[in-house]
Amino acid sequence: MIHSSDRNHRRKKLSQFKHQAGPFIIFFTVLMPTNCVILEQFFFDLKKDSASELINGFLVYLSYAMAMWSYYQSITIKNYTIDKATPNQDNRRIDPLYKNTNSCLQCNKWKPIRTHHCSLCGKCNLKMDHHCPWIHNCVGLRNHRCFYLFTMYMTIGALQYSYASWVYFRYLFRSSNGFFSHQSTFFYIYWFLTSLVLYPVCAMLCFLLVYHTSLIINNQTTLEQMENSQSGNGCCLQNDRPPKSINLFNRGILSNIAWFFNYSYFWFLPFQNIYKQDGTQYPIAPLCTIQDIQIYNPQLQIGQIPDQQFDFDKIDQKYEEYLAIAKQKYKNKRLVLIGKEIQLD
Numbered sequence: 001m002i003h004s005s006d007r008n009h010r011r012k013k014l015s016q017f018k019h020q021a022g023p024f025i026i027f028f029t030v031l032m033p034t035n036c037v038i039l040e041q042f043f044f045d046l047k048k049d050s051a052s053e054l055i056n057g058f059l060v061y062l063s064y065a066m067a068m069w070s071y072y073q074s075i076t077i078k079n080y081t082i083d084k085a086t087p088n089q090d091n092r093r094i095d096p097l098y099k100n101t102n103s104c105l106q107c108n109k110w111k112p113i114r115t116h117h118c119s120l121c122g123k124c125n126l127k128m129d130h131h132c133p134w135i136h137n138c139v140g141l142r143n144h145r146c147f148y149l150f151t152m153y154m155t156i157g158a159l160q161y162s163y164a165s166w167v168y169f170r171y172l173f174r175s176s177n178g179f180f181s182h183q184s185t186f187f188y189i190y191w192f193l194t195s196l197v198l199y200p201v202c203a204m205l206c207f208l209l210v211y212h213t214s215l216i217i218n219n220q221t222t223l224e225q226m227e228n229s230q231s232g233n234g235c236c237l238q239n240d241r242p243p244k245s246i247n248l249f250n251r252g253i254l255s256n257i258a259w260f261f262n263y264s265y266f267w268f269l270p271f272q273n274i275y276k277q278d279g280t281q282y283p284i285a286p287l288c289t290i291q292d293i294q295i296y297n298p299q300l301q302i303g304q305i306p307d308q309q310f311d312f313d314k315i316d317q318k319y320e321e322y323l324a325i326a327k328q329k330y331k332n333k334r335l336v337l338i339g340k341e342i343q344l345d
């Protein structure tokens, strides 16, 4: 008993510390790209032609401004759930995995599908991706796009700095006046320390960008990806191997990307995503994706599967109709979803 209260106390202290450290982490996150932009002003004494200098300068300021705007949006936009009573029944019976009647024990509120409770924020977050100390906030339904654009513009800026820094280093190294004769000593220390931090940060940003791109392509959150990677992918029974979990929300690459950016032509601007469905319902894929059918039946070509268009917003009302189409689509296939066999004939 004492042991568990001790652990609780320690956990509380740690989350308190993380909470208090937030503003400092934000300060250093802003400081880093600001340092790079300041340093890059010194790199411009390379006596290059004006065109390349203009492109260089434009890239530096644009990526900096966009990164800072995305950062501000990521910090300020919250993904908290809305006050609604937990529904007794889920109308979307189309998939046995789609359960939307959970409640959060901490908040005493409805916890819609894809929602998770964040112990650091102390609240439930819609389509929670992860709690990010960099933004002192949770990444979720409404700010995932801003967070993604933040990592994208930071990566562009970091790569730009790394390249410019390397070019300047080479220029000084080859200079006939000697390496240290161009700037003050302070500049060299400042440059060295910034680069020391920036190069590993740049590698980390590249990894983060690639990882989140793969999440967008698969319409997954970090939490879902971690869960799925433990149980594997694909849903059809194959050579009597145990059935694995499926990604319910994967509706195809283009569809996933378009949904992530809220079908906006201005996807590159960090606006808040405001969805039609208030974050309590999510469009889901048909019972099984085309890829799964192909894995199950390698002879089957994509063209042979009837290309049906589904209006996912209307599934609620047209459940029987949808099921009839799904039955037609997957007839003669044996589908197994997490141990439950679905009869489609």
Ligand SMILES: [Zn+2]
Residues within 6 Å of the ligand: 104, 105, 106, 107, 108, 116, 117, 118, 122, 123, 124
């Ligand atoms: Zn909660």
Ligand SMILES: [Zn+2]
Residues within 6 Å of the ligand: 118, 119, 120, 121, 122, 130, 131, 132, 137, 138
């Ligand atoms: Zn959080």
